[in-house]
Amino acid sequence: MAFIDDVKANAKSRMKTIVLPESEDRRTLVAVDQILKEGFAKVILLGNPEKVKADAKAWGAEITGAEIVDPASSDRLDSYVAELVELRKKKGMTEEEARKILTSSNTYFGVMMVKKGDADGLVSGACHSTADTLRPSLQILKTKPGTKLVSAFFIINVPNCEYGENGTFVFSDCGLNQNPTAEELAAIAESSAESFRFLVGKEPKVAMLSYSTKGSAKHDDVTKVQEATRIAQEANPELLLDGELQLDAALVASVAALKAPGSKVAGHANTLIFPNLDAGNIGYKLVQRLGKAEAYGPMTQGIAAPVNDLSRGCSAEDIVGVVAITAVQCQLYG
Known part of the structure; x- marks a missing residue:
């Protein structure tokens, strides 16, 4: 089904x-x-x-x-x-x-x-x-009590796809926060994991995305994702979350074995946290249009009752x- x-x-x-x-x-x-x-x-x-x-x-x-x-x-x-x-x-x-x-x-x-x-x-x-x-x-x-940040995500369902949860992913934030700080990225990751768990019914495996994997590049943008990963891991030690990861390392097991050996998330990610709104918005539309994926959203997380946006x-x-x-x-x- x-x-x-x-x-x-x-x-x-x-x-x-x-x-x-x-x-x-x-x-x-x-x-x-x-x-x-x-x-x-x-x-x-x-x-x-x-x-x-x-x-x-x-x-x-x-x-x-x-x-x-x-x-x-x-x-x-x-x-x-x-x-x-x-x-x-x-x-x-x-x-x-x-x-x-x-x-x-x-x-x-x-x-x-x-x-x-x-x-x-x-x-x-x-x-x-x-x-x-x-x-x-x-x-x-x-906002919902206890919410650190309102953010927006897409449920992406890619046909005939071996990655993610049988082709199903959460992409976040793709619709609201332009350039989140490290603390905000960590909050987005936490909310997105909860959304994946509730809506998909499976264990979230959260990848904090970057153009760098495990320090392969040096830049303030990379440092931000590294810091967001640290904050999210400390706040949610039970959560399967890792970063910073390039997209191929996050999704493809063979690439993960080379770039992020020992990671429990790399090669198996189903919840993708983009470093900014440009990357998230472009990313989901590429997958939707070129990969012929179903893209549902942007769904909001963090509001005190369900209110969802449409493209x-x-x-x-x-x-x-x-x-x-x-x-x-x-x-x-x-």
Whole structure:
């Protein structure tokens, strides 16, 4: 069974409700059709019900069974306005401003649904930037208790691949932190290992990636990854984590034997921590486009409830997959 099929089966075991703010997007409505047919999540769409239904019909999407909520006329609006004013009062938020935000931004309204328990998680980003998705999440939901850093990862599933966990990997951070410090890289590694363990159900083997392996090159960028490795290992001595490793040393056993003999991670890594956002973003897109991999994300880790972003180049099938993963993440929150 493919990775995403396992995820959908897990999602079905404890059904969760996911809110999708981008009802104006064809891919979203086509995805909802498939989600409802497969029955692994309940769906709330935000928008004018008549327009959403008309668009769905025009695009051949059957969305009967999805709840459609118009933020401007919702009976929840007043309570959401009061909540937003309370949350942002130190920033000078007024009732008028809160009402304007919640009726003009479906994402803000959707995040408030998650905050108030009217939905379990949110998926957005098919036609909005990462900032548009994460800003309301951080303002309203805040960070998960004990979280050192909010970061973003992709679940990558490469067909017919002998590496990783039968071709399944976590790539991180590929969507949020531009140039993390050593301490931040260590926190990203810790969160990514937890995400791999929970979503894939296997033991994470974490590689701290660099263009150097075990001191083969000297540079401040290499030193940063070495320090991040030390911090992560000291904080998580039970975790299989090693670095700094070049990508081939992280994945290929024969290369690992030459470049990093004795490493328990080299040659077997399934959780790849990139040294900066440039490397992570380029890396996942190369594997997705040239390796024809399924790439689900960017998923967030560290927010107080599951809110996940989408690449604006995503397909309807990508949205289906991210909703399934989000639904399983929701199970971790209760």
